[in-house]
Amino acid sequence: MEFGPVLRAMMHNRSGYVLIALQIAVTMAIMVNAIAIIQERTRLMARPSGIDEDNIFYLSSLVFQPDVDQRVMIDEDLEALRNTPGVVDAISTNSVPLRGGGWSMSLQTEPGAEVDGSGTAIYFVDEHGIDTFGLNLIAGRNFRPEEVVWNDPQSNRWPPAGILTRALAETLFPDEAPADVVGRTVYINQDNPVQILGIIDVMQAPWSGWNGVERSMLVPERREWDYNRYVVRTEPGSRDRLMPQIEEMLATRSQERIVMDMRTMNETRKLSYLDDAALVKILTFITTLLTIITGLGIVGLASFSVSRRTKQIGTRRALGASRPAILRYFMLENFLVSSVGVGGGAILAVALNIWMVEAFDLAPMRWYVVPVAMLALWLVGQLAVAGPARRATLVPPAVATRTV
């Protein structure tokens, strides 16, 4: 089958084909950009938080009576928690990865107000921090109990030691291996020295949408806030059983506080990425729906084209065209339209992506999304046209001699 005659026949009735090609082009522009966003969000959601999410939950204790000795209460709570069978370890801290709220500070390699710093999340922990979160210490050492200090809520003093994530270390010392950074000094609050005691592999900051989410620091400090968050790591499989039990235990241990906001890390992850997960679902749905609509449009117009050309098809058959030849004719016709469509679609898709990256700060798409979408739409076109084309092959040659 030559392209020439098919193309010339199509040029006679351009508008219908132009419409399909346009439709395919816009469909492709949407499809490519939707896939690009889906890929990006899926990648974001797949980033590890670095902690043992499946076995960790946390809950808050909020003291509402004045004159409660926070230090005693927290120490006793922690002892009770750590001695509960099924609990691996527990700490009192300010936040957890993915939670959405936390404390951030700026770290710098030289002291001084005019020196640029790197933002980092701060987790206040004691020597049980690494064990409770299930972190992977890749260099240096953990805090010792005597290094952990108490501070009042408004305090501006910082302990002289910290454990950094690998990403934070690499940001501060771009040219050095994480292990070599151990022992070095960085500055918090412009001129408070902090010695790097150890490096942990991964621990995300509490804000999943922050572009420095891999940068965190553990600080050996506890503060006498009236608001206190206990993080509990359980043995695998015991979490759900222990949660109500521990909530009840803390609630009954003191009447001067309320215990609230108990949540697993799994729930926290879900909440943190709710927006991304929803967007991925919406875009998947839109893309699927769109492909169906475009497919149906092709089916509708191809059916119309077949029924309009019944007589012509009969004549071709009478003149000796075989059924496969008729089938090929319509498939080829669709292939040509689709080619124009996906060609225009590729340009439109790239233009839209450039604009969206600019306007909404998105990551640019991967190059291969365009050819993949082109192939997919070619395939959809051929599948959609197959039905009507098969019906065309069933037109009997005798139609040619009928008058009406």
Next chain:
Amino acid sequence: MFRYYLKLGALSIRTNPILSALMVAAIAIGIGACMTVVTVHYIMSGDPIPNKSEQLFFVQLDSWDAFDPYDDETNEPPDQVTYLDATALLDAAEARRQVVSYRVGRILQPPADGARPFEVSGRATSGDFFAMFDVPFVFGGGWDRASDDNGEQVVVLSRRINDRVFGGEDSVGRRILMNGDSYRVTGVIDDWNPVPKFYDETTGAFNDTEEVFVPFSVAIDKELSGSGNTNCWQPVPDGGWQAFLNSECVWMQMWVELHGETEWQAYMDFLNAYVASQKELGRFPRPVNNRLYNVKEHLAAQNVVEDTVQILLVLAALFLVVCLLNTIGLLLAKVLRRSADISLRRALGASKRAVFAQYVVEAGMIGLAGGIIGVGMTWLGLTGVKGLYAEMEFVKKLVQMDWIMVTTAVCLAIASALGAALYPTWRAVRIHPASELKTL
């Protein structure tokens, strides 16, 4: 004649049920997708206080770091103010009204025996807050200036808290216990949920309003730190609460009420003069960069409409374009299939205008059907969004359809269908009366 065209349209739809259903479905789905996003966008970008949005202004002073702007990209000043500036501007009282507020968390201890204490969200503010933001009351009202000045322990409750603690009775004059302190109730707020929550979007532009309101002076006195965001560009010196109050940390929102351009300009001049005077004291190391946005400008500057929604809006609009291209193609097919009919009618005396009217009416009918089903699709879409965001309470506020949106959906559908009908109808009108009359 219109009724005749309606009849012909109905007949045409009935004789081509599949083609017509495809068109109606394409429009309905396109409208559904589009209007779902448009509705969310419409609510997100709505005017939360239409009567006063031109008279309320958000105060932003650039008190930030000399070496590092608050916002690297836009150089917008911080969206909160320091305690020092807030109190100075309050005392100066250069605007018709000025209000400072910040979020606090409190534990409410209900008076009933055995009732467990619970956490409430609170707002520390001055008495002008209620008049300035047109807050509706069921019982009583806000507190007066004397209560502010004397640090009187008074409280305004939300309706929900009043229902929970006092069973919905008029509780004005009664007392509640929060964190061990006793407060006298001066009023109960009726349901009041501005969307977006314009007066403080720093912790979420679509959060619920607070449940209790206490005087700013009391909150400072009791050393209640904010439960919203606190941002500092400089280390807070030692010295506890007082040192924190005197620091350059920003943590409260400030609004002023001004009527007209002259008052706005006068207040802006006052702000600039204030910053100049502070510069002499060694504060405000950056160039003068103050802002005084009204409600709409403020919400736009703070980007309260999520990027996600804007991206979806673009994609949904393109989606509708695809649906319309689809409809144009199908309508064209329909017109071409019926060219013999058109040709005959022309021969029998139908003018071009009559043929045009006939096909426009038919397209309008398809658009109307698509619009009505599209409203249903929009409802389904919004229900779906609500389901996807089930864990986010505030999303429920964003997926409400009102009559404006229903009407918009139907009008958009009809307009789309008519738009889609233009080209096919033009083709129909051009069909020559003699062209199809001889079949041989």
Next chain:
Amino acid sequence: MLSMKNVSKVYRTDTIETHALREFSLDVEEGEFVSVSGPSGSGKTTFLNIAGLLEDLSSGTYELDGHDVSALDDRQRSRIRNEKIGFIFQSFNLIPELNVFDNVDVPLRYRGFKAAERRRRIEHVIEMIGLASRMRHLPSQLSGGQQQRVAIARALAGEPRFLLADEPTGNLDSQMAGSIMDLLEEINAAGTTIIMVTHEPSLARRAKRNIFVRDGRIGIDDETDLAVAASA
């Protein structure tokens, strides 16, 4: 009644000019029954299209009922078609999804008659063609002859001054064709002018005046020489 003077019709495409009518002149008086015949491609359909105001003419003048209609706009032409001319086609051209009543109704709708007036006229013409009992039938439920009768009723419902018939019996067997011709003669006898295009000499002979068209011109305008011309 109908007067064409030096009418020409040229079809132009990018490369070819086709002269369908050349300097064609014809006068038809009120009450005539004229047959137009000629070989395929002679221009008889073009003549009919121009006579019926379905197409413009390239040059010449065309007067209908004493009015020059060669330069009217679409609306005026549509109105004249609607009010003064009735069409009958070889393939009937009934609208398949409309029943008999509604098919006859089509031109009356464009005429803007009130419902009662339309009903009166439709019932009258359908009675006249003898299909009163089939008023609610669809065209597909009727025989060819009956369909053509409906088409004639549709042409007559507006009480036009003249009928244009294009091979009205071409799709019918000879018995049905005969009865359609009887009907046309009856209509002509009642005063309606009829111009009928046909290639059947036997049918042409039933008209009072015969015109033979060749190469876009009138070859013979005579009743006696027709047989000779046709056999030539």
